[in-house]
Amino acid sequence: MNTTPFFLDAKPVSYLIGEQALDSSYRLVEKYPRYVLLVDDNTREHCLPVFREHLPELLSADVICIESGEQKKNLDQALFIWNELTRLNVDRDALMVNLGGGVLTDIGGFVAATYKRGIDFANVPTTLLGMVDASIGGKTGIDFGKFKNQVGLFVDPVAVIIDPVFLKTLEEKHWQSGFAEVLKYGLIMDRELWQWLYGKDYHEIDFWDKIIVRAARDKIDIVRHDFEEKGVRKNLNFGHTVGHAFESFFLKNNRPITHGQAIAAGMICEAYISEKLTDLECSHKEEIVEMIDKNFSRLSVTEEDVPMLFDLMRQDKKVREGKLRFSLLKRLGKAVHDKEVGTDVVLESLEFYMHDRSRL
Amino acid sequence: MNTTPFFLDAKPVSYLIGEQALDSSYRLVEKYPRYVLLVDDNTREHCLPVFREHLPELLSADVICIESGEQKKNLDQALFIWNELTRLNVDRDALMVNLGGGVLTDIGGFVAATYKRGIDFANVPTTLLGMVDASIGGKTGIDFGKFKNQVGLFVDPVAVIIDPVFLKTLEEKHWQSGFAEVLKYGLIMDRELWQWLYGKDYHEIDFWDKIIVRAARDKIDIVRHDFEEKGVRKNLNFGHTVGHAFESFFLKNNRPITHGQAIAAGMICEAYISEKLTDLECSHKEEIVEMIDKNFSRLSVTEEDVPMLFDLMRQDKKVREGKLRFSLLKRLGKAVHDKEVGTDVVLESLEFYMHDRSRL
Numbered sequence: 001m002n003t004t005p006f007f008l009d010a011k012p013v014s015y016l017i018g019e020q021a022l023d024s025s026y027r028l029v030e031k032y033p034r035y036v037l038l039v040d041d042n043t044r045e046h047c048l049p050v051f052r053e054h055l056p057e058l059l060s061a062d063v064i065c066i067e068s069g070e071q072k073k074n075l076d077q078a079l080f081i082w083n084e085l086t087r088l089n090v091d092r093d094a095l096m097v098n099l100g101g102g103v104l105t106d107i108g109g110f111v112a113a114t115y116k117r118g119i120d121f122a123n124v125p126t127t128l129l130g131m132v133d134a135s136i137g138g139k140t141g142i143d144f145g146k147f148k149n150q151v152g153l154f155v156d157p158v159a160v161i162i163d164p165v166f167l168k169t170l171e172e173k174h175w176q177s178g179f180a181e182v183l184k185y186g187l188i189m190d191r192e193l194w195q196w197l198y199g200k201d202y203h204e205i206d207f208w209d210k211i212i213v214r215a216a217r218d219k220i221d222i223v224r225h226d227f228e229e230k231g232v233r234k235n236l237n238f239g240h241t242v243g244h245a246f247e248s249f250f251l252k253n254n255r256p257i258t259h260g261q262a263i264a265a266g267m268i269c270e271a272y273i274s275e276k277l278t279d280l281e282c283s284h285k286e287e288i289v290e291m292i293d294k295n296f297s298r299l300s301v302t303e304e305d306v307p308m309l310f311d312l313m314r315q316d317k318k319v320r321e322g323k324l325r326f327s328l329l330k331r332l333g334k335a336v337h338d339k340e341v342g343t344d345v346v347l348e349s350l351e352f353y354m355h356d357r358s359r360l
Numbered sequence: 361m362n363t364t365p366f367f368l369d370a371k372p373v374s375y376l377i378g379e380q381a382l383d384s385s386y387r388l389v390e391k392y393p394r395y396v397l398l399v400d401d402n403t404r405e406h407c408l409p410v411f412r413e414h415l416p417e418l419l420s421a422d423v424i425c426i427e428s429g430e431q432k433k434n435l436d437q438a439l440f441i442w443n444e445l446t447r448l449n450v451d452r453d454a455l456m457v458n459l460g461g462g463v464l465t466d467i468g469g470f471v472a473a474t475y476k477r478g479i480d481f482a483n484v485p486t487t488l489l490g491m492v493d494a495s496i497g498g499k500t501g502i503d504f505g506k507f508k509n510q511v512g513l514f515v516d517p518v519a520v521i522i523d524p525v526f527l528k529t530l531e532e533k534h535w536q537s538g539f540a541e542v543l544k545y546g547l548i549m550d551r552e553l554w555q556w557l558y559g560k561d562y563h564e565i566d567f568w569d570k571i572i573v574r575a576a577r578d579k580i581d582i583v584r585h586d587f588e589e590k591g592v593r594k595n596l597n598f599g600h601t602v603g604h605a606f607e608s609f610f611l612k613n614n615r616p617i618t619h620g621q622a623i624a625a626g627m628i629c630e631a632y633i634s635e636k637l638t639d640l641e642c643s644h645k646e647e648i649v650e651m652i653d654k655n656f657s658r659l660s661v662t663e664e665d666v667p668m669l670f671d672l673m674r675q676d677k678k679v680r681e682g683k684l685r686f687s688l689l690k691r692l693g694k695a696v697h698d699k700e701v702g703t704d705v706v707l708e709s710l711e712f713y714m715h716d717r718s719r720l
Contacts (some may be wrong), residue, residue, distance in 0.1 A: 056428065075435075079435065079520065082504060082510065082511055083505075085673070086505065086507060086510060089674065089675065104542050110474075113510060114470075114474070114511050115499060115501075115510070115511065115512060116509075116510060116512075117499065117509065117512045117513050117514055118513055118514065139477065140477075141474075141477060144446065145441060145443075145446065147446060149476075149477065150442065150446060150475070150476060151442055151474050151475065152474060152476075153473060153474050153477050153478055153513065154477055154478065243709045275469065297665075314449065315446070
């Protein structure tokens with residue numbers, strides 16, 4: 001296939017998405033006198049050579065390399081990058097290019113936005129999750145103790161360049177993380193996308209280019225309308241209130257799971273809650289549970305873990321005035337936000353997740 | 361005197377300035393369900409009782425106390441505040457009220473803007489410097505190693521409440537810091553203000569309320585027109601390119617000086633450069649040097665310190681493409697920005713500062 005990548009000038013961000021996006025991306029970033037390229041130990045090995053081959057104009061960029069992994073999305077690494085930028089005498093007019101997955105673009109965006117009160121940055125996501133979610137929408141940040149993204153800010157990159165060329169080297173666990181978010185777009189806003197995917201094991205899928213452009217455009221559409229997450233953007237949190245609690249729980253217990261595993265589990269719980277509170281049809285809930293179970297194994301949690309999961313949910317950034325608020329499904333392809341949910345129903349959903357294993 | 365404070369609704373910021381500003385400020389912040397009050401060991405003792413007396417509506421606010429002092433404007437203290445906010449389960453819809461001088465409002469704004477990707481904050485400055493400068497204009501940040509404000513961002517408070525009631529307990533060194541900035545407004549944009557002050561030792565001045573409203577309005581006027589410091593706001597950097605280098609130099613050598621001492625010294629050097637490069641009249645330069653020497657003693661620097669001062673200047677955030685750019689004076693009350701200055705002239709200005717002590 002030899003297509004023209006999808007281009008969108010959505011000020012202040014320019015998007016270039018699809019095959020050969022990288023090859024034609026220099027025009028988006030050519031105005032900068034200096035470039036700093038942020039990589040991690042994985043992307044330095046697997047993606048940096050590809051990046052240099054397809055975007056040779058940036059060969060002279062300084063390279064800063066951090067450690068990879070969700071557990072490394074912390075203040076120490078931010079400190080390391082601030083120090084490196086300082087050591088390299090990087091000025092305010094430089095561009096930082098974040099080459100990596102969601103952890104790297106989150107931390108890179110945060111550091112760029114706070115270095116000398118802010119330098120411009122561009123995201124070049126290398127994972128499926130990065131391509132369809134993390135690189136788009138300006139959420140940056142680091143984890144803090146057991147709390148995800150506790151420190152960070154909303155700040156847009158100047159460019160997001162999404163080229164599926166990087167998927168060739170993607171590890172198994174990274175496919176899963178991105179796939180959970182792709183399913184989520186289907187559920188909350190894009191029933192056609194859901195129908196493309198329903199019934200498939202993600203290993204069988206062979207049209208990723210098409211999925212990436214579709215899912216990335218769904219995300220862009222939402223964040224353009226509600227950058228600051230005052231309204232419709234909250235729909236993206238479907239699966240995430242319970243999901244983030246799972247993710248923090250396992251991180252805290254030194255058994256880290258992927259973001260995708262956490263969100264997949266969260267979507268099962270929140271589909272259950274949607275049936276109870278926002279009229280999601282039972283058969284649709286079952287379709288969701290079936291599809292998730294086809295692609296993700298259930299997490300190992302027990303009754304004893306419930307109090308800590310609740311405690312972690314209360315720390316969620318979506319909490320307002322101490323009340324838990326969820327984004328839930330009205331039907332397949334349609335979500336609603338800011339639904340207050342009582343702890344009893346959340347508890348039931350966890351019970352449902354732990355015990356309804358008929359399909360396993 | 362019993363006047364109505366000056367009120368300005370300059371979206372997204374509301375300003376309330378003058379006597380009894382605090383007493384009538386609750387209406388600016390009443391919409392929040394929860395308040396967190398940030399103080400330091402000084403303001404907890406001297407200003408918190410005054411604050412509570414004049415704004416009793418916020419008696420229920422949680423109080424977080426940090427250490428005072430420019431040397432404490434660091435990442436450890438930011439970390440401490442993020443931790444406290446987390447421990448107190450502070451939600452995104454809380455308001456943080458920064459009660460303190462420039463160091464506290466800088467660090468408080470940075471932490472608020474990055475906690476859970478940003479909570480609202482209000483500044484209640486308690487020092488002259490805070491009232492006429494630091495609390496206005498959205499510059500937040502922390503120092504980093506020997507570099508001032510190396511990590512931070514531009515983000516506006518929702519309200520700035522400037523009440524001279526807090527000046528009653530101000531220490532000597534804090535008067536000096538604010539006074540240097542007041543002089544600067546006169547020099548760069550407000551010749552009438554300069555004329556109010558010229559010839560006076562600041563100890564003699566008895567019309568501070570009037571000066572504060574005037575200087576704060578000068579600053580607001582500039583930052584409203586150029587929040588992101590792309591143009592006219594750069595004029596505020598007069599005295600600061602050399603001044604910050606002095607400040608960092610003495611901090612690094614464990615002999616910290618006040619911001620005012622540093623900027624006063626910087627203004628002497630940059631008045632000298634202005635005479636050389638932007639046609640400042642010699643007699644005006646002499647008027648400036650005379651007034652500064654009347655109010656500030658000269659710093660103890662020698663030839664040996666020059667290389668390090670240059671190195672620190674190159675780290676300045678105003679550097680673009682590696683070149684030193686200054687804001688200089690055309691005449692009294694009028695500045696220009698982005699003037700490239702060769703190292704030879706900067707060196708001469710340091711020589712002038714070190715050796716032209718005819719007036720001392």
